[in-house]
Amino acid sequence: MSVVDRNRLGKLVQAETARFVATHPAARSAFERARGSQLAGVPMNWMTRWPGSYPVVAAAAAGSRLTDVDGHDYVDFCLGDTGAMAGHCPAPTVAAVAAQAAVAITTMLPSPDAATVSELLRNRFGLPLWQFTLTATDANRFVLRLAREITGRSKVLVFDHCYHGTVDETAATLDEHGAVVRRPGSLGPQVDLAATTRVVPFNDLAAVRRALAHGDVACVLTEPALTNVGIVLPDEGFHAGLRALCDAHGVLLVIDETHTICAGPGGYTAAFGLRPDLLTIGKPIAGGIPIGAYGMTAEVAARVLARDIPQLTDVNGLDGTLAANPVSFAAARATLTEVLTPAAFSRMTALAARFEAEAAELFAAAGLGWHTVRLGCRVEYMAGAGARGDRPAHDGAEAAAAFDEALDAYLHLALLNRGVLMTPFHMMALMSPATTDDDVTAHTEALRAALAALTG
Numbered sequence: 001m002s003v004v005d006r007n008r009l010g011k012l013v014q015a016e017t018a019r020f021v022a023t024h025p026a027a028r029s030a031f032e033r034a035r036g037s038q039l040a041g042v043p044m045n046w047m048t049r050w051p052g053s054y055p056v057v058a059a060a061a062a063g064s065r066l067t068d069v070d071g072h073d074y075v076d077f078c079l080g081d082t083g084a085m086a087g088h089c090p091a092p093t094v095a096a097v098a099a100q101a102a103v104a105i106t107t108m109l110p111s112p113d114a115a116t117v118s119e120l121l122r123n124r125f126g127l128p129l130w131q132f133t134l135t136a137t138d139a140n141r142f143v144l145r146l147a148r149e150i151t152g153r154s155k156v157l158v159f160d161h162c163y164h165g166t167v168d169e170t171a172a173t174l175d176e177h178g179a180v181v182r183r184p185g186s187l188g189p190q191v192d193l194a195a196t197t198r199v200v201p202f203n204d205l206a207a208v209r210r211a212l213a214h215g216d217v218a219c220v221l222t223e224p225a226l227t228n229v230g231i232v233l234p235d236e237g238f239h240a241g242l243r244a245l246c247d248a249h250g251v252l253l254v255i256d257e258t259h260t261i262c263a264g265p266g267g268y269t270a271a272f273g274l275r276p277d278l279l280t281i282g283k284p285i286a287g288g289i290p291i292g293a294y295g296m297t298a299e300v301a302a303r304v305l306a307r308d309i310p311q312l313t314d315v316n317g318l319d320g321t322l323a324a325n326p327v328s329f330a331a332a333r334a335t336l337t338e339v340l341t342p343a344a345f346s347r348m349t350a351l352a353a354r355f356e357a358e359a360a361e362l363f364a365a366a367g368l369g370w371h372t373v374r375l376g377c378r379v380e381y382m383a384g385a386g387a388r389g390d391r392p393a394h395d396g397a398e399a400a401a402a403f404d405e406a407l408d409a410y411l412h413l414a415l416l417n418r419g420v421l422m423t424p425f426h427m428m429a430l431m432s433p434a435t436t437d438d439d440v441t442a443h444t445e446a447l448r449a450a451l452a453a454l455t456g
Helices: 006-023 025-034 045-049 091-101 112-125 136-151 205-212 238-249 267-272 298-306 310-315 326-339 342-366 396-402 405-416 437-455
Strands: 058-062 065-068 073-076 129-133 155-159 172-174 180-182 197-200 217-222 252-256 278-282 292-296 370-375 378-383 427-430
Touching: 006 025, 006 405, 006 437, 073 437, 091 326, 112 129, 112 267, 112 278, 112 292, 112 326, 129 136, 136 155, 136 217, 136 252, 136 278, 136 292, 136 298, 155 205, 172 197, 180 197, 197 205, 205 217, 205 238, 217 238, 238 252, 252 267, 292 298, 342 370, 342 378, 342 437, 378 396, 405 427, 405 437
Parallel strands: 155 197, 155 217, 217 252, 252 278
Antiparallel strands: 058 065, 065 073, 129 292, 172 180, 278 292, 370 378, 378 427
C-alpha cells in the first residue's frame, strides 16, 4: 500500500477549499446570515461537518439530482443519508402527500392508510404487529422502554461503534481498557452509560455470551451490519449465533433496519432470514416524509399488552402527538407500493455493484489501500484495516482506527467540486430508483480525477 504524501494532500485540500469558496458565494451569504439566528450557522449542528468552509445550501432536488443556491447541479449519492433513498420527490409519493394534505394533515386518529402501511411492513419484514413514530430514533427509544418493561431487566446490549440515532443508551463505546464509556462527542448523557448499557465488539459472539451471562440485559439492539463507520459486514453464522444466545438467556433481539433496508425490499432481515423479536425502521419508507416504525412478534405483543395500563396510556413514555399522522401514512403507502419496489431494488443493487467494481479498480490502480464494501444498493469505501491495511474492517473499532480524516475530507471536497455529493463523515454512496448509469459514471470520473491529483 502506497503512502499518501501528506504535504501534497494538505495543498490539495487548500486548493479544493479555495475552489469551493470561489464557486459558492450564495451559500456563503446564506451561511453568514444564518449565523445571526442559528447555532454555528446551521439548523442542525452536525451540518458543520460538511466539506468546505460552509455547507452547500440546497435549492431543489429531483430524482437523483440536487441543485444548490449557487446553481450547481450534483449527482446525489448521499440521498439525505438514506432519508431520500426513494429518490428526491418521487411522483407517486408527491401525489399521495398532496392529496392527503388537502383533506387532513393531522387528526390524532387512525387514517385509512394506517392499516395498509402496517400490512406492507408485515409482509416485507415478517413481523405481524406494528406501531408508528416520526423517527427511527423514537422507534428505538420506545422499543428499549418496552423491552425493559416486559423483561424486568435494566440494560441494553449494543455493539461498539453502532448507530441507532440519538438514543441515549446507544451513545456508548469501549475505552482502551474495555470499559463502557460515553462516545466521544456525545453531549450531556443522562446517566453513567455503564449503568444502562453493555457494549461488545461487532462479530464477537464470545463477548456477547459473556455480557448476557450477567442476566441484566433486556435486549440486544443491533444493525444487521454496521453502517455508520463504514460498512462492517457480519461474519457467516454471526446472526444465527446471536439469535441462539438471546434465546438461551431470555433476551429480546431487536434489529434496526433503518440503513440496512438497502439489502432488499425487506431489508437484511428478509434477505438473510433473520428472526428478530422486534424490528425498527425509519427514514426511507415514506419517501422523505418523517416516519418511524417498530414491529414485533405476537409473543412480544402479548407481553406488552399484559403490562399495559389503559388509564395511563397517554403518559406511558411512548408515542407522540404528530406520530402516526395521515400524511406520513399516505407517503409510506405510495413509497412502498410504487417506488421502493422489488424491481427497483434489483436495478439499484446492480448499479451499486457497478459503482463498487469501478471504485475498487481505481483504488487498486492508485495503490492507496482503500477497500470497497457493498450491502445491496449501498457502497462504502475507506482505508483498509489490520496491521497491513490489506482487508476491510471486522468490527467497529477497526473501522474507526482505519479512518483517515484528512484523506476522507479531501475526497469529499474533491468530488463535491466535481458535481458528486457523497454522504458526510464517511465515503458512502446509496443508489435510488432514479439513479442512472450516467450517475455512476460521473462518480467514477470524479474519483479518477481526485485520485490522479493525489497520486501525481
